Amino acid sequence: EAQVTQNPRYLITVTGKKLTVTCSQNMNHEYMSWYRQDPGLGLRQIYYSMNVEVTDKGDVPEGYKVSRKEKRNFPLILESPSPNQTSLYFCASSLGDPAFQPQHFGDGTRLSIL
Amino acid sequence: AQSVAQPEDQVNVAEGNPLTVKCTYSVSGNPYLFWYVQYPNRGLQFLLKYITGDNLVKGSYGFEAEFNKSQTSFHLKKPSALVSDSALYFCAVRIRNTGFQKLVFGTGTRLLVSP
Numbered sequence: 001e002a003q004v005t006q007n008p009r010y011l012i013t014v015t016g017k018k019l020t021v022t023c024s025q026n027m028n029h030e031y032m033s034w035y036r037q038d039p040g041l042g043l044r045q046i047y048y049s050m051n052v053e054v055t056d057k058g059d060v061p062e063g064y065k066v067s068r069k070e071k072r073n074f075p076l077i078l079e080s081p082s083p084n085q086t087s088l089y090f091c092a093s094s095l096g097d098p099a100f101q102p103q104h105f106g107d108g109t110r111l112s113i114l
Numbered sequence: 115a116q117s118v119a120q121p122e123d124q125v126n127v128a129e130g131n132p133l134t135v136k137c138t139y140s141v142s143g144n145p146y147l148f149w150y151v152q153y154p155n156r157g158l159q160f161l162l163k164y165i166t167g168d169n170l171v172k173g174s175y176g177f178e179a180e181f182n183k184s185q186t187s188f189h190l191k192k193p194s195a196l197v198s199d200s201a202l203y204f205c206a207v208r209i210r211n212t213g214f215q216k217l218v219f220g221t222g223t224r225l226l227v228s229p
Contacts, residue, residue: 004157042204043158043219058216090157099146099208099217100165105157 002027006091006106013081014114021076021109023091031094032074033058033103034066036087043090048098049074081113116141118207120220127195128228135190135223137205146208147188148217149179153201161203164188175199195227 004025013019025032033048035058045058049068063085065077074093078085088110092103118139127133139145146165150158162173169181179190190203205220 040221042221045216092157097215099210099215102148102160102163103150103158105150105159107155107157 002104004091004093004104004106006089006109008109009107010110012112012114015082016080019078019081019111021078021089021091021111023074023076023106024072025074025091025093025104026072027093027095027104028071029093029095029104030071031096031098031101031103032068033092033094033098034064034074034076035090035092036060037090037108038087046076046089050097078111081111083113086111086113116207116209116211116218118205118218118220120203120205120223122223123221124224124226126226126228129197130194133192133195133199133225133227135203135205135225137188137190137220139186139188139205139207141207141209143210145181145186145188147179147181148206149173149177149188149190150204150206150219151175151201152204152222158204161190195225197227197229200225200227 007022034046035043037043044060047066049055091106094101094103148163149161152158162171164171164181172178177192202222204222209218
């Protein structure tokens with residue numbers, strides 16, 4: 001089954017404690033993205049990757065890092081989380097540029113930073 | 115400024131009635147438009163897209179969308195709503211500028227279908 005898998009689904013943690021949200025896709029997609037969803041703001045792109053070792057900033061990259069060492073994996077790293085990063089996070093993948101191609105989304109990770 | 119707007123936070127409709135979820139856009143060049151749906155505790159799912167061609171686009175789960183260039187709109191429609199259609203719906207548009215393009219999402223419209 002084609003899917004994007006995120007872990008963990010839920011996480012409550014404290015300010016400053018480094019965390020990683022993993023994302024894996026089994027569709028051999030070139031593009032992967034991370035979004036955050038906040039009430040009244042819709043989805044905003046954090047980072048995206050066009051292929052292995054190729055990443056770029058989205059609209060709200062501050063406080064986040066990513067890496068793309070393998071095609072299937074695209075982890076999101078919060079080196080020093082702060083309360084304003086409390087949000088619902090989604091990983092997505094697409095065969096090509098998401099401006100043209102449909103994206104497949106994971107089921108989301110709800111992060112609470114205390 | 116290039117943008118996408120969903121003017122209604124929530125739409126209420128009775129089961130069996132037609133539904134419309136509105137989306138308007140402002141872009142330079144040809145618009146590329148998408149609709150996605152988000153069911154509770156799930157990620158977004160692709161419904162349909164408009165790139166070029168017929169103004170009426172058919173998608174998943176019986177949904178369709180009408181592209182209207184003169185009104186810069188891309189409203190999502192379904193002839194007969196189901197309770198299971200209750201979800202959060204997002205419109206998205208390609209925004210293009212010199213040297214880059216990206217997909218921008220609207221703020222979402224919650225659809226509630228009552229039995």
